[in-house]
Amino acid sequence: MIKNLNLKRKIAILFSLLLAVSNVVVQGAGAVKAEESSRDAIVRIAKEEIGNQEYEKDGIENWNKYSTDLGVDGNGYAWCAIFVYWVFKQAGLKQSVYKNVSNWMSVYYTYNETNGEKHVRGDGYYPVPGDLVVFDWKNGGNQFDHIGIVINYDGSTMTYIDGNSESSNGTVAEHTYSVNEETIYGYICPDYEDSEAVLIKYEELKVDGTVFPEGNLEEGKPFSISGVVQSPSALTKVSVNIYNEAGEWMTGAESEAGGYSFDIHRLDNAISFGKLSAGNYRFVVYAENKGGDKKTLTDKIFSIGNIEGGAQQKKADIKEKIRENAIKLKLYGKKLEKIYTKNPVLIRCFFNEVLENPGFVRVCK
Numbered sequence: 537m538i539k540n541l542n543l544k545r546k547i548a549i550l551f552s553l554l555l556a557v558s559n560v561v562v563q564g565a566g567a568v569k570a571e572e573s574s575r576d577a578i579v580r581i582a583k584e585e586i587g588n589q590e591y592e593k594d595g596i597e598n599w600n601k602y603s604t605d606l607g608v609d610g611n612g613y614a615w616c617a618i619f620v621y622w623v624f625k626q627a628g629l630k631q632s633v634y635k636n637v638s639n640w641m642s643v644y645y646t647y648n649e650t651n652g653e654k655h656v657r658g659d660g661y662y663p664v665p666g667d668l669v670v671f672d673w674k675n676g677g678n679q680f681d682h683i684g685i686v687i688n689y690d691g692s693t694m695t696y697i698d699g700n701s702e703s704s705n706g707t708v709a710e711h712t713y714s715v716n717e718e719t720i721y722g723y724i725c726p727d728y729e730d731s732e733a734v735l736i737k738y739e740e741l742k743v744d745g746t747v748f749p750e751g752n753l754e755e756g757k758p759f760s761i762s763g764v765v766q767s768p769s770a771l772t773k774v775s776v777n778i779y780n781e782a783g784e785w786m787t788g789a790e791s792e793a794g795g796y797s798f799d800i801h802r803l804d805n806a807i808s809f810g811k812l813s814a815g816n817y818r819f820v821v822y823a824e825n826k827g828g829d830k831k832t833l834t835d836k837i838f839s840i841g842n843i844e845g846g847a848q849q850k851k852a853d854i855k856e857k858i859r860e861n862a863i864k865l866k867l868y869g870k871k872l873e874k875i876y877t878k879n880p881v882l883i884r885c886f887f888n889e890v891l892e893n894p895g896f897v898r899v900c901k
Contacts, residue, residue, distance in 0.1 A: 643681065650726055695711065741765075741767045776807060819835075
């Protein structure tokens with residue numbers, strides 16, 4: 537009986553192993569896994585290729601496995617776009633998302649033929665992992681020089697993976713750029729059928745990761761601002777303005793934004809801190825969205841030159857923190873009061889033995 541039981545177990549284990557192996561073979565290395573979206577698959581497959589390098593053959597450079605796998609005459613040419621096409625094909629995406637390729641696939645072809653939204657840098661759109669980023673190395677030449685796959689966006693920087701990376705000796709490599717990088721031409725948001733599942737959602741209209749003027753700034757010196765406005769619905773307006781003590785507008789800038797987030801650093805060049813004369817000023821960030829929210833996100837006092845206003849603001853900030861902590865202590869006091877009414881002996885023990893003698897702690901019964 538025991539021998540039969542062991543035999544059954546062995547057969548069951550062997551069957552499980554065979555089933556697992558067959559699943560791997562059927563699924564393949566790059567195919568979309570059942571639990572992941574198309575965007576997730578694109579990012580995963582691109583990451584798995586990091587480090588693959590081109591090689592030289594018959595005296596010709598730029599030979600690569602991606603052109604060979606696709607069976608296209610791309611060897612000997614720049615292959616950044618071929619790499620993107622290869623990743624899409626490995627993910628098993630439909631041809632409705634990306635078009636067929638003949639000869640070698642150019643960045644221009646990818647930008648114009650890939651189905652989905654096209655965005656240029658500065659139009660208010662910020663990338664989502666699985667988007668494609670297109671570069672114009674001449675900055676303003678309206679040339680499509682390079683392309684990569686976006687794998688991360690944190691509000692101010694964008695990380696992407698590209699093939700034929702010149703800065704990495706013709707490999708598949710990962711890079712991180714500021715979203716304000718001037719050589720970024722724009723983004724392609726492919727028409728993935730399940731793309732809505734991965735879009736970033738924000739719970740409230742607010743500004744995060746801020747660098748704002750505070751205290752006393754030196755007269756005549758420039759100052760650079762940053763911070764990401766986040767919104768639960770599409771932004772329709774973001775403004776940064778500076779007012780003097782009389783409430784008069786001094787300098788500022790405004791954008792229609794358009795996305796769910798907006799880095800105010802993009803308005804930085806239009807705000808002339810260096811031209812402000814000595815005095816006290818207010819720095820105000822304001823935003824509106826399609827959901828009807830209209831909100832002043834920041835209203836801070838700062839000063840130019842040796843003026844008291846900036847120092848007063850710092851004191852005001854400290855007072856506000858003290859006030860907030862006092863409110864918290866009051867709430868804790870009320871909680872202790874409720875506990876005391878139920879068990880006064882326990883509370884007396886706590887105060888007598890712990891608070892009066894911090895070095896001595898015992899169990900109160």
